[in-house]
Amino acid sequence: MIDLDALGTQALGKIAAATDLDALEALRVEFLGKQGSISGLMKTLGAMSPEERQTQGVAIQALRSSVTDALAEGKAKLEAAALERKLAAETIDLSLPAPEAPLGSVHPVSQVMDELAEIFADLGFAVASGPEIEDDWHNFTALNMPESHPARAMHDTFYLPDLTAEGREMVLRTHTSPVQIRAMLAAGGNQPLRIIAPGRVYRSDSDATHTPMFHQIEGLVIGKDIHLGHLKWTLETLLKAFFEREDILLRLRPSYFPFTEPSVEVDTGYSWQDGRRVVGGSGDAEGHSWMELLGSGMVNAHVLRAGGYDPAEWQGFAFGVGVDRLAMLKYGMNDLRAFFDGDARWLSHYGFSALDVPTLSGGVGVNA
CATH class of the missing domain: 3.30.930.10 (Bira Bifunctional Protein; Domain 2)
Incomplete structure (x- = not known):
């Protein structure tokens, strides 16, 4: 049986270390994609006995939720950081004349x-x-x-x-x-x-x-x-x-x-x-x-x-x-x-x- 605690620690560590949105998307696919490791665990729930679902099933669901939340939080932080970098790089030269707005005329x-x-x-x-x-x-x-x-x-x-x-x-x-x-x-x-x-x-x-x-x-x-x-x-x-x-x-x-x-x-x-x-x-x-x-x-x-x-x-x-x-x-x-x-x-x-x-x-x- 896979060690869920170790898998959770590994997934959360990688998510915390992701430096850009592309890397974060790759981790989502690795853990929660169709062929992801946590998705594979979810597929085993159907073959478990009722007693196993009471223990293993709850633990797998908890692992999936914690990884999903970590991905959402990481995405929000990376998007906020990207916006701050963009705003810092964009400046307006207030000494330049404003562009002329189109004007109507009196017929x-x-x-x-x-x-x-x-x-x-x-x-x-x-x-x-x-x-x-x-x-x-x-x-x-x-x-x-x-x-x-x-x-x-x-x-x-x-x-x-x-x-x-x-x-x-x-x-x-x-x-x-x-x-x-x-x-x-x-x-x-x-x-x-x-x-x-x-x-x-x-x-x-x-x-x-x-x-x-x-x-x-x-x-x-x-x-x-x-x-x-x-x-x-x-x-x-x-x-x-x-x-x-x-x-x-x-x-x-x-x-x-x-x-x-x-x-x-x-x-x-x-x-x-x-x-x-x-x-x-x-x-x-x-x-x-x-x-x-x-x-x-x-x-x-x-x-x-x-x-x-x-x-x-x-x-x-x-x-x-x-x-x-x-x-x-x-x-x-x-x-x-x-x-x-x-x-x-x-x-x-x-x-x-x-x-x-x-x-x-x-x-x-x-x-x-």
């Missing part, structure tokens, strides 16, 4: 939105918002475009399959003008309004200057004795502040929009610099140096009534301009589709640092 559309909001805040405008999924009454009917009105064909509209509880069709809004209706209704038809409505709008169109989703900012002023002169002054002040030039020249041309009467297209003079259009400079009377920029006009009487205002007492003007177009003109971009491609190279080139963005905090001189 040009977001930047222009902020610039416009800042200008309008100086002019006393509040920011209003509304749902992007709109019912056709707010999007069309209240804006003087009933179901039979041919102006609805002017918009390539995304219609949704579900109807409202009132049976109205739901659409992705084609402009931010529905916000004007909601703002007028919220005002109760008895107080002046001066708001802008920036946001995303949707039309089924896509090319270098059109995308299915784009951004607009619309303005609405309601008051008493409002006229086109107020509109022209507001737009001139806006564009001078936005493009940071005093030589802005505007031309108002008669046009047609169902929600304004009279309606005017607004053109601005421009010049060519470094191969791109730059807003500013006098326009040519023959139209060779004019560029259409936005649409505007006096709020139609039907729209005033839909918003709860009495057109005999209240007047107003409204205008709308594409934020993406303004960004393209100011910052020299030539393809609107790139705004939404998510190309990191484009964003790196045209994006703005969140900590160092252009600002118009100098304010807008207002002598109204």
